[in-house]
Amino acid sequence: MKVTGWSQGLDVTADGEGVVSHAGLALLRRLADQSGLTGGLSEALASPRLLIHDRGRVVADLACAIADGSTAISDFRVLADQEELFGQVASVPTTWRTLSEVARGGSEALERISAAVAQARCRAWAAGTARHGALPGVRIAEKVLEGVTCIRLDATVTPAHSDKEWAEPNFKGFGHPPLLSYCDNTGEPLAGMMRRGGAGSNTVADHLTVLEEAIAALPPAYRRRLMVTCDGAGASHGLIARLDGLATRPGYQLTYSVGWDLGAREREAISRLPEDSWQVAIDHRGQVRQRRAKNACPELRCAHERCWIEQAHVTELTGLLREGPGGDQLTGWPASMRVFVRRERPHPGAQLTLFEAEDGWRYSLWVTNLPTSLRGWRANPAYIDAAHRVHARVEDGIRTGKDCGIGHFPSHDFGINSAWLATALIGATLLAWLRLTALDGELARAEPKTLRYKILHTAARLTHSGRRRHLKISRTWPWARAIATAWTRLNALPQAP
Incomplete structure (x- = not known):
């Protein structure tokens, strides 16, 4: 059998009819309409001028195109080139003008867009909870924390x-450092701030702004029990004071987990810790974090104690810092604040402080x-540690977000790039809502690249019968049934007013 025989007898012509590509993109567009996002954006961007293309429709379509993989405004043609399926779509110049109008509107226009997305989120989450019984919980090791909405804050660098x-040099090169917040329950972005290239990682005002916007983006019922996490780069007096104030509101619960610097007072407290105060840390499966010893027996799954070395431990430092020989060294910080420390064996090549190099442990x-x-x-220090370490999941959101428009800003103009960032966040949000409301199994956990291949970029045949159109996906496509089921579920959603 010839390995090149697949092409024998194959002719390629350009005279086909009724065939559309990116047919799965209709799911995102339908979701935007059914959730009320398109209508809300139309109201938010209403203009007194008589326009051919509604600006809300343009922004919603651009968000769908970004979710589909567009990395430049010219890629918006992915919808316009499928006019038989999507109807008349704005041109690329009109899309540029729309983003320019949003940029001229400044923060007020962005706030109106955020409010429209928040209203649509209420409907999308209501549909998701009606389907699943509740919003997904927060995973902590092998446990699931139910009834709590988790907000994770982190900054990233988008290279230019x-x-x-306003792009400037930074520790990763040259570009902008947007500050983002994500909902850990659904994996969707809640808020984002486009910042000048020289913005610091621990700028208090920026963190407070994004935190407030993230909370406002949540449906009211999901603001009462919150968990907020942030890494050490964002830790500051102002942020923790604000979190403490939010936690003391009557009728509300808020717990936070924020990274902390290893300073002289912390090193002194660690040096006074008795060895038996350390508790073994756990991994993402709830099992002891350990590795095989160099002189371990050949049996890889043995239970010999000598064959395993504990990799990490955790304990609390609050008592030594509050009531140690030096007195209260946490004056000025909230009385409810507790300090924890984790030690772990450093990996080869790790950059250690002199204290860590001498001690043989890396501390966080x-x-x-x-x-x-x-x-x-939840009171177990091992799970308190695990709850903080899963803040790293925000990196997954940022990584997939960079695959949804955040990894590249298309314009020289800072205002247009801010509008693009807001639109890109909407695109990532639509993908999260699609997983929540219409997909099952592995597709409900799939990242953008997988969804594009299996769902969004699927080709289909568009036929007409009477006054109806029929989008027919090949029965041999492995995910054809999933696409058809998702369309049925989206059509069954309550129509937004």
Whole structure:
């Protein structure tokens, strides 16, 4: 059998009819309409001028195109080139003008867009909870924390490969450092701030702004029990004071977990810790974090104690810092704040401080306001540590977000790039809502690249019968049934007013 025989007898012509590509993109567009996102954006961007293309429709379509893989405004043609399926779509110049109008509207226009997305989120989450019974919980090791909405804050760097307004050198090169917030329950972005290239990683005002916007983006019912996490780069007096104030509101619960710096007072406290105060840390499966010893027996799954070395430990430092020989060294910080420390064996090539190099352990600290009266697994220091370490999941959101428009800003103009960032966040949000409301199994956990291949970029035949159109996906496509089922579920959603 010839390995090149697949092409024998194959002719390629350009005279086909009724065939559309990117047919799965209709799911995102339908979701935007059914959730009320398109209508909300139309109201938010209403213009007194008589326009051919509604600006809300343009932004919603651009968000769909970004979710589909567009990395430049010219890629918006992915919808216009499928006019038989999507109807008349705005041109690329009109899309540029729309983003320019949003840029001229400044923060007020962006706030109106955020409000429209928040209203649509209420409907999307209501549909998701009606389907699943509840919003997904927060995974902590092998446990699931139910009934809590988790917000994760983190900054990233979007490189600029040409001269762009307010792009500046940074520790990763040259570009802008947007600050983002994600909902850990659904994996969707809640808020984002486009910042000048020189913005610091621990700028208090920026973190407070994004935090407030993230909370406002949540449906009201999901603001009462919150968990907020942030790495050490964002830790500051102002942020923790604000979190403490939010936690003391009557009728609300808020717990935070924020990274903490390893300073002289912390090193002194660690040096006074008795060895038996350390508790073994756990991994993402709830099992002891350990590795095989060099002189371990050949049996890889043995239970010999000598064959395994504990990799990490955790303990609390609050008592030594509050009531140690030096007195209270946490004056000025909230009384409810507790300090924890984790030590772990450094990996080869790790950059250690002199203290860590001498001690042989690498230390990480964080603070939380979990009450000491708490009982159950959440009060266990190992799970308190695990709850902080899963903040790293925000990196997954940022990584996939960079695959949805955040990894490249298309314009020299800072305002247009801010509008693009807001639109890109909407695109990532639509993908999260699609997983929540219409997909099952592996597709409900799939990342953008997988969804594009299996769902969004699917080709189909568009036929007409009477006054109806029929989008027919090949029965041999492995995910044809999933696409058809998703369309049925989206059509069954309550129509937004």
